[in-house]
Amino acid sequence: MNRTETGPARPDLARSARRPAVLFRSVSAAALIVAAVGLAGCKEQTRADAPPPERPVKVATVRYASTAETRDFVGVIRARTESALGFRVAGKLVERPVDVGDRVTAGQVVARLDRTDLALQVRSAEAELDAARSNYTQAKSDEARYASLRSRGFAPVAEYERKKAALDAAASRVEQARQSLDLARNQLAYGDLVADADGVVVSVGAEPGQVVATGQTVVTVARDGPREAEVALPESWLTEARRANAAVRLWADRGDAWPASLRELAPQADPVTRTYAARFTIDAAGADLPALGMTATVTLALPGNGEVARLPLAAVMNDGSGASVFVVDPDTSILHRRKVALRSFTEEVALVEAGLKPGEQVVTLGVHQLRDGVAVRMLKDG
Known part of the structure; x- marks a missing residue:
């Protein structure tokens, strides 16, 4: 009987069967690499053709202003003359017909004292004057009698001289009594x-029933006339x-400003605030007074000397060829470097006197990196 023998597959036949699969995988890998390279090239070409992104920058608007240095001080409006009225004698206050805010005229009574004691002093002075006059009349009669006796030799000279001295003393006492009566x-x-002048009552210092001393302020009157602003200066x-x-x-009225002139400046500082009181007279002729x-x-x-533009110091750069700034074109947002002339600068501000126009936008930060x-894309800074 014929038998077909079966044995293991031959190795060369197995390798031949795998070759098409390996070849397919190699071709696929190569295609992927070529596609990746192509895509990468497209992306690089796209980046190269696209415009660069706009860079955000802070800018400031150029504004020219006078170089005159100004300073504001807060003060209070006062009358040029304020009279603190007080009695020239002590006594009990019985009447004060005016109050704060009332208008007064020159010669108007603003307060009264109890006159009982003052009237008694007048009557006492009148009595003293009558007594002095009587004494003078007696002394004058004695002097006339002794003068007659002396002329006839019946009175000694010494006695006449004593009568004459008594007459002189009596005359002096009459004059003294008359002055005392006038004082009373x-x-x-x-x-x-x-009130010694027209004005308005701004404060009161005593009330009816109160006993006031000589010179104590009872009423303060601000006289009509010029107004002043009182401030404290460093x-x-x-x-x-x-x-x-x-x-x-x-x-209260931010509109018009009145010109003023310095009238008074304290010679020494306030011991607490260490400032100097100053008064500025307001020139308000023909206008309503405040x-x-x-x-x-008070400004x-x-x-000053001309006008300058104040820019942050960080906006100015100098690489050896002079000061310059970056100006942003308002239409294209493109930077343009421009030379400027500086008048001066501080630790924070540069004063530009030429090279820029009002309203232009200047970069204020990071200029050394531009x-x-x-x-650029503008971010307003001020």
Whole structure:
């Protein structure tokens, strides 16, 4: 019987069967690599063709202003003259017909004292004057009699001289009594406190029934006339206040400003605040005067020299060829480097006097990292 023998597969036949699969995988891998390379090239080409992104920058608007240095001080409107009225004699206050805010005229009675004691002093002085006159009459009669006796030789000279001295003393006592009566009458008149000028009552210092001392303030009257703004100046502005141009504005009315002039400056500082009291007279001819006690702002402006634009110091760069700034084109948002002329600068601010136009936008930060022609996106800084 013929038998077909079966044995293991031959190795060369197995390898031949796997070759198509390996070849397919190799081709697929190569295709993927080529596709990846192509995509990468497309992306690089896209990045190269796309415009660079806009860089955000902070900018400030150029504004020119006078270089005159100004400073504001808060003060109070006062009358140029304020009279603190008080009695010239002591006594009990029985009447005060005026109050704060009332208008008074010159000669108007603003307060009265109890006159009982003052009237008694007048009567006492009158009695003393009558006694002095009687004594004078007696002394004069004695002197005339002794003068007659002396002329006839019946009276010694020494006795006549004593009578003559007594007459002189009596005459002096009459004059003294007359002066005492005038003083008592004056004191009686001083029992009425009268205003010495037209004005308005701004404060009172005593009430009816109160016993006041001589000279104690009973009523304070602000006289009609010029108004002044009273402020407190620091030491650094003592010299500048004398040459500065002053203007006064009211907090209640922010509109018009009145020109003013320094009238009074305290010679020494306040021991608590270490400031110097100053009074500026308001030139308000032909205008309504401000009300007393209103809050005012006194602006002192020192004489300046032209106009400058104040920019942050960080906006200015200098690489050896002069100061320059980056200006943003308002139409294209492209940076343009421009040289500028500086008048001066401080630790924070640069004063530009030429090279920029009002309203232009200048980059204020990071200027050393920028270059001419770069597109930016503006972030307003002020």
